[in-house]
Amino acid sequence: xxxxxxxxxxxxxxxxxxxxxxxxxxxxxxxxxxxxxxxxxxxxxxxxxxxxxxxxxxxxxxxxxxxxxxxxxxxxxxxxxxxxxxxxxxxxxxxxxxxxxxxxxxxxxxxxxx
Amino acid sequence: xxxxxxxxxxxxxxxxxxxxxxxxxxxxxxxxxxxxxxxxxxxxxxxxxxxxxxxxxxxxxxxxxxxxxxxxxxxxxxxxxxxxxxxxxxxxxxxxxxxxxxxxxxxxxxxxxxx
Numbered sequence: 001x002x003x004x005x006x007x008x009x010x011x012x013x014x015x016x017x018x019x020x021x022x023x024x025x026x027x028x029x030x031x032x033x034x035x036x037x038x039x040x041x042x043x044x045x046x047x048x049x050x051x052x053x054x055x056x057x058x059x060x061x062x063x064x065x066x067x068x069x070x071x072x073x074x075x076x077x078x079x080x081x082x083x084x085x086x087x088x089x090x091x092x093x094x095x096x097x098x099x100x101x102x103x104x105x106x107x108x109x110x111x112x113x114x
Numbered sequence: 115x116x117x118x119x120x121x122x123x124x125x126x127x128x129x130x131x132x133x134x135x136x137x138x139x140x141x142x143x144x145x146x147x148x149x150x151x152x153x154x155x156x157x158x159x160x161x162x163x164x165x166x167x168x169x170x171x172x173x174x175x176x177x178x179x180x181x182x183x184x185x186x187x188x189x190x191x192x193x194x195x196x197x198x199x200x201x202x203x204x205x206x207x208x209x210x211x212x213x214x215x216x217x218x219x220x221x222x223x224x225x226x227x228x229x
Contacts, residue, residue, distance in 0.1 A: 004157075010193075034217065035217075035219075039221070040222075041221060042204050042219030042220055042222050043204075043217075043219050044219070045216035045217065045218070048216060053218075053219070056216060058216060061206070089154050090157060090158065092158075092217075098215070100146045100165045100166075100208070101116075102160060102163055103217060104160070105157045105158040105159075106157055107156060107157040108157050
């Protein structure tokens with residue numbers, strides 16, 4: 001049973017560019033959440049997708065957008081990259097939404113913005 | 115609104131001695147509480163989860179945590195540390211009673227295990 005997968009594993013971009021990160025949820029899961037983990041910090045919630053719609057959003061600007069496909073996979077897009085966007089981006093999947101649901105995390109995509 | 119405070123940023127123990135990682139939480143609703151572990155350059159792995167059943171929760175690799183509502187605490191313990199336990203540990207809260215709620219992470223506690 002494949003767990004949560006993310007691609008690419010590493011990425012280097014320059015300021016002002018745009019980036020797309022991808023996530024495939026664990027088999028049987030229909031909900032995908034994205035988190036940003038800056039160096040030395042805990043992950044921070046970006047947004048959650050369920051039934052191809054953004055259901056909840058954290059305190060991130062509109063430069064951060066996403067999409068969920070019919071097969072439940074998801075993309076995170078970041079426009080107009082800033083140096084401060086350098087971080088580990090984690091995708092988590094769960095079966096349904098709700099605070100009691102266990103979220104399973106992928107290995108992350110490490111983004112470096114120069 | 116939920117929040118988590120991990121009381122120690124770094125804990126160092128000798129191999130074979132007990133581990134205690136402290137966590138206090140704040141939650142508007144009945145909380146779900148989790149401990150996740152992150153090894154260097156790896157993703158997050160769930161250690162254990164409390165949702166409303168037994169207050170003493172047993173997890174993987176010999177870890178356990180006790181939910182104490184009166185103290186708003188959810189400390190993580192292990193009787194005997196192993197070298198492989200060295201990692202970053204995150205205490206996490208979510209509101210179980212409301213609908214779509216994200217996980218709120220603490221800042222993490224780095225556990226070092228000395229041989």
